Amino acid sequence: MLMNEQATRNEHVQQYTRKDFISPEAVRWCPGCGDYSILAQMQRVMPTVCAELNLPRENIVFISGIGCSSRFPYYMNTYGFHTIHGRAPTIATGLAVSRPDLQVWVITGDGDGLSIGANHLLHCLRRNIDIKIILFNNRIYGLTKGQYSPTSEKGKKTKSSPMGTMEAPVNPLYTAMVAEATFVARAIATDSDRLREILLRAARHRGAAFVEVLQNCNVFNDGAFDSFAEKAVMEERTLILKDGNPLIFGKNGDKVLKMRGGSHGLEFEVAPTAETPADKLVLHNEKSPRNYLARLLTTLDEATLPVPIGVFQAIDRPHYGAQLQDQIAMARKRNGPGKLFEHLHNADTWSVT
Amino acid sequence: MLMNEQATRNEHVQQYTRKDFISPEAVRWCPGCGDYSILAQMQRVMPTVCAELNLPRENIVFISGIGCSSRFPYYMNTYGFHTIHGRAPTIATGLAVSRPDLQVWVITGDGDGLSIGANHLLHCLRRNIDIKIILFNNRIYGLTKGQYSPTSEKGKKTKSSPMGTMEAPVNPLYTAMVAEATFVARAIATDSDRLREILLRAARHRGAAFVEVLQNCNVFNDGAFDSFAEKAVMEERTLILKDGNPLIFGKNGDKVLKMRGGSHGLEFEVAPTAETPADKLVLHNEKSPRNYLARLLTTLDEATLPVPIGVFQAIDRPHYGAQLQDQIAMARKRNGPGKLFEHLHNADTWSVT
């Protein structure tokens, strides 16, 4: 009855260019910050997103928490909401659920999303809210000038841990998997083509999409990802996930990642592709909802195994908003659309004359 | 320098009996509530805990949040702190880290620990704080009279979800695994012997122990676990984990749980034990820190697979408090023990005469 007038989307959306997504606000990140590339790729991919989904620019909203990364919405020429530390998923939930016509993005950092805000992240993923979450992981607190974050490696010395941290780092993707996220992916800020591809896939996904973007903070944690993200080593040290393909990586695909079972449980190992019979290759499967392999791929030891990049999981499950609309429709079918005065009288009443 | 006088434990602790752990407070749960059994087993196991660990009763503290379950500390004749909703792990952390001589237990519920308090749970597990967390999972909000909880099955109709819930339930044990908990176990409130055994093992563990206890709320969610926890079906429907043993269950161990790989990822299946060659049996291994199998065992589909009971993981990793004491020792070795007035003067000073 009180449906939103915005609920119907434009028939034909105008053709946008990258420039249409650049806001007038001057960008204020440190020179050299990895955030620039993420911003650029987002601005570049947006025209495609809008065209594909027939989405006008005004129906796009970026919602962030607090942190360097969370300044992102100011630079996108869309609707934007720079909220408070850790709470962006909650605000995005309220918006996305009440306005199914919008495309809602959440921008968060490793501190914003995994320290103060991890609980909201978890719950919004398990609700499968139709939002696209991009977590900028620089493994440090940038905006507050260099304390360790939940993703900082154990033993890291920072302003707040002069003798080294003592906690096991959080694994963002594994956490998202456990929280039943329907779309889970990882990208590297400097790996622009793939980053754009992944952003596009997130945009297409209906339901909660979670993307970790590894982003260098050149001021407080420079080189955090160099060991595998540097051009020179990337091919050897990363594993590009492709749906339906085996877990092959390295120069000319010469290496393969395999699982080994046995009395000590299950473990991963790397073997030469040439020595592995084709039928022994495990295939990556994004779409199997109970795919343990995809979950385990989020947990590979960065030091000894390749770092998977790409889409780990992309499954189809009705999102919260859709289920809610179903309930509304069902309730209307059952009770008729709500009529206020009828409802006010719908109780044991009596008259006084 | 300012070490706690309590830091040295008594040489010989008195012999306790169950009665020593019964507080004078009248128990106020509903008649028939599953909480009674958990309380009884805890009171029964405590004398053993104290004897084994040479621990005087006054060094034991129970800390809880809010919920029916969180009334627990009032009934234990130890130190107790009934804190606020969801925050027990934080208070326990402050206590355990500053008082390594104490044994600190956290009592929480599925709402307390996994809704409002999930973030603290996560962070205190990854810090490996030396506390023992018992989560009473009744898949409902008891104290607030019957709203759904994060562990309520999808579609559940409750006061706050008259048309059924729409979110995927949280898996407490899998979540604990992802949070790098060093001890992870599950028990059933009514399965008293095993419950006591598991409580004892948690007590022995140094570091963060996480135990989920399935507990019936006979007022708002009666029979939630009957499908596998009822005496008649338990043998067929649960899998009792034993370290180093294969995943055998059912009458006379006639069934075995196996993993199946392949193009659709990894999946579990049940097979007749008789038809499975001994060398194809996967063995349960509590102690392998990167044991994927143990993690996956927390995720079995309750409807189609057996429900594992027992200890999933028990690994040795220095706990936060121990690492902290190491840092303190190292700092003292490096700088000498702190001397206040020296420290106040330890800067560029000048004299005015």
Next chain:
Amino acid sequence: MSNHVEIKNAVIRFAGDSGDGIQITGSMFTHESAILGHDISTMPDFPAEIRAPAGTLAGVSSFQLNFSSYEIDTPGDQPAVLVALNPAALRANIMDLAPGGAIILNSDAFTKSEWQKAGYASDPLADHSLSGFKIYPIPVSSLTLAAVENTGISRKQAVQCKNMFTLGVITWLYDRSIEPIKRYIDKRYSAIRPEMAEANKLALQAGYNYADTVELFTGKYQITAAKLPPGVYRRVTGNEATALGMLTASELCGRPLFYASYPITPASDILHELSKLRHFGVITMQAEDEIAAMGMAIGAAYGGSLGLTGTSGPGMALKSEAIGLAVMTELPVVIINVQRGGPSTGLPTKTEQADLLQAMFGRNGESPVAIVAPATPADCFHMAIEAFRIAVRYMIPVVYLSDGYLANGSEPWRIPGPEELPSMRVKFHRDRDMPLPYVRDPQTLSRPWIVPGTPGLEHRIGGLEKQDGTGDVSYNSRNHEIMVGYRAEKVRRIAEVIPPLTVSGPETGDLLILGWGSTYGAIRHAAENARNQGLSVASAHLKYLNPWPANTGEVLGRYKHVLLPELNSGQLRMLLRAEYLVDIIGMNKIMGKPFLMTEIEEKIQTILGGVRPLKTAAVTC
């Protein structure tokens, strides 16, 4: 035995174990009283535990009803009749019973072990401790068991019918027919639990018959119907009326209602009520905590819905940071706080008014919000609408302060017609030529409500200080001062659209009793009684707490004394003293319970018996 006594009102309290069905009994009798045309007011009281051990003081649940032939606004100070189903119920309630009052008790429950469990040192029926009261012992348990013998229900279920037996007794006592109750039982329970419905009716009848036969009572009481304004009535609790009011606000605004909440006593019922309204397009979400609920409401308001969240004190504390965000982004969110006893977890099932200053000041920085507070359960409907009327007109978060007493208490509510409701249709800003999200309406100072999806008005907002007009981030000093000023002034201007403070009683005089929130009934009637005794006492009630009605200072100035009873240590009093430099006299009760009329009447006597005169300094500042 056909001795009929005509009385004006009756206050009766049902008490028993949590498992005894006291709340249902009370509700049924209330319902019937309302239908018979009495004015009614109720007060339930139950323990914080779901079900404390049977027979203990901790497990006692009670329900008090005042029904009357004239207009009332309180459940009554002292019950004249106490129904006690066990010794604990007696012990926990006896101190409230009026001197000479009647105690109807279940004598079967007064065994030694039971009275000991209740903490009695000797049998209260045998010692002379109850000599000031009229005692009617009835073997309720055994008579009930006998009555339902042949229905085939279990003994446990049979025992549960004893509340219906007592209801039968009471129904007889007030000279009513039991038929409406039987119909009510049929309507509610026949379909789901037919054998229990049958047993309940049998027990009811047995109780009625027993009273009619046994000549226990010396007479029956008759109360005529009250003269309420004409109209169609229903009974509502405060929580129900709040939910209905919020729904109505949404319909009046033409914007969907979005309610996010985390369960908490005594606010949860609002969530339960609103989640039944999917056919209205009402969205309810059970959030993971109160912070999330607040965030969701903000997100919904940003998107153009009526963003609503509700909680009680501890949850309110958690929301405070996010409320600040709503203040900064100037979004119309309503936050319900059903106050309970504090501090901390406090007394979850008891009432208190101690969260006013939290609502005013519980945020970092200069962070003003509007505050409204309903006065009675039925008034919740009206004030809920007011909350949203202010929120959308001024683009501001509004705190709606109810309390446990209002939330669970009930009274008859005259259902308004469409013509009685304010018009408050909202319009979003769509003008592409004025794309500035922080340009203010010159009258209200509100910024435009621009919702995502509006072409050409793409903009960014957030929690950092905003540039006047553009809404861009600004660290400029002068701008900060201006914006702080706007946010404060906006609240002040709300006074332009709220009704002035009105008084009951003389326009000037010796004493004004001022109140806010659920103290309304006790204050009003205490003042009325004082006037009936010839004293110059007026009463006035603040339903708008930030800002106050524009004439508040002026009204206070017209009386020699101002008395302000509050269920806290003087929170509103402090604010009024600071503003008007008037030496308002405080009257403070922090016992988890509402004021009794007599308490206020006594205070009036003390003051007008000749204490310190009102000291007034500057009335403005």
Next chain:
Amino acid sequence: MSNHVEIKNAVIRFAGDSGDGIQITGSMFTHESAILGHDISTMPDFPAEIRAPAGTLAGVSSFQLNFSSYEIDTPGDQPAVLVALNPAALRANIMDLAPGGAIILNSDAFTKSEWQKAGYASDPLADHSLSGFKIYPIPVSSLTLAAVENTGISRKQAVQCKNMFTLGVITWLYDRSIEPIKRYIDKRYSAIRPEMAEANKLALQAGYNYADTVELFTGKYQITAAKLPPGVYRRVTGNEATALGMLTASELCGRPLFYASYPITPASDILHELSKLRHFGVITMQAEDEIAAMGMAIGAAYGGSLGLTGTSGPGMALKSEAIGLAVMTELPVVIINVQRGGPSTGLPTKTEQADLLQAMFGRNGESPVAIVAPATPADCFHMAIEAFRIAVRYMIPVVYLSDGYLANGSEPWRIPGPEELPSMRVKFHRDRDMPLPYVRDPQTLSRPWIVPGTPGLEHRIGGLEKQDGTGDVSYNSRNHEIMVGYRAEKVRRIAEVIPPLTVSGPETGDLLILGWGSTYGAIRHAAENARNQGLSVASAHLKYLNPWPANTGEVLGRYKHVLLPELNSGQLRMLLRAEYLVDIIGMNKIMGKPFLMTEIEEKIQTILGGVRPLKTAAVTC
């Protein structure tokens, strides 16, 4: 050129891009000034962004220093000298420069693109907009590059040395030797980055030589050392002094310090400082959020440590529910709030005093805490100790209200000797014969501190209302009222152990200027100046905000007018008005900046130029 001008104090501001090393330059010069025996006071100012785009207004960072031959308590109203490394730095700071003040600027940076980036419409050096000032353009960039040419560092690094060049110039201007700075550079940087240390020294020398040679300036300034009380001094910022004070409290109590915090500007440095103190057994934990940090501090206090947490406004809002738990369980926790501009995220790097009412009332229920507030950076040391002295004596949470201005500002601090510090050794309760955790000390009303591990005293506490004495859960009405009363009275009794409010200036008179927190210096000196002009003006400073010193009302009553300048909209004023019904005059600045002395002086003139007399009603209530 050997024209030496003797002056009493100098206020100088360094300004440049965030990446220009302004804060370091300022610090070094300050440090040297302090060592030379001047009294000093500093005020840094930097953007909320880590590094905003170079050359823009948003990226400007500045550092102001007042150094003096007499005692000062403020960084000075208006700099007499402004060092501006680029056009944006000039534009962002010029309005604060004293009329006729000197501008030393880097002429290399005044290219068209640069002044356009700063938002100038024309070249400020070419148009006549700067005609009211003395301009000293120096090609700092090119001279620096030339000076460090042969050190082998990169061009980027070479450019970074230009701050040292300007420091050389300034050092010459104030007639100082550059040797101490060179030594300082050697000590700090030689070991880690020897080539940069070398380059910095070369640039420094070059600047000094340049000033000495070029005859740019008409003379040098000389300032004699200040007459500070004898003793050993060091320079401290407020955050450093806070950390040192908390450590000292721990040593004095003989209890370990436990600090849990979540990083937030401007409080983070306290965490950084305390985490260096592992050898003292100080435990620091970076919590997952502010709620957790508060919980951890409570847990530590429960275990017998000094539980401490620290944050700024938004984090304070988050802690509020848990602070309520500390109130209910009566545990000695200290909560540091380094206030910043609000509401919401507000102005993270700017100062404000707008969280006082949040500290007082930001919790559900009647939930009183003690509040203290340091007056100057060095005073932070003392008040930190006071916070814990009160917390452990009264078993109560204490809020310690610092602010951004104190936190980052610095001044010389005379290091106290052991004999100057209070004795505050704590004792735990161990008496098995009195096992009741809520039996109160008759004098302080504090409950005993019984820590786990104490045999025979096992007990349970929590957030539900407690039974007087036993501490058991109690829903009893009367008990609730008693306990609410105890918690309030306990706070009031703290007045017995805090020093009375003292005044500077006449004991009675026309005007009292009252202050709290970081406004101390500006108020004190403005009042002093007014007295020097023959006006009857006194000043007093409240360092204890809940409760106030016992004589507060009496002091206020001794003056015709009371003026209360606050960096908020009148929060303390409201409290004092409500308590004493005194028409205190407010003076409010909400610009993210401290008061200038002159602003207060002007206000004094307005008031004593003859406005409304003080209206007083009842002084007690």
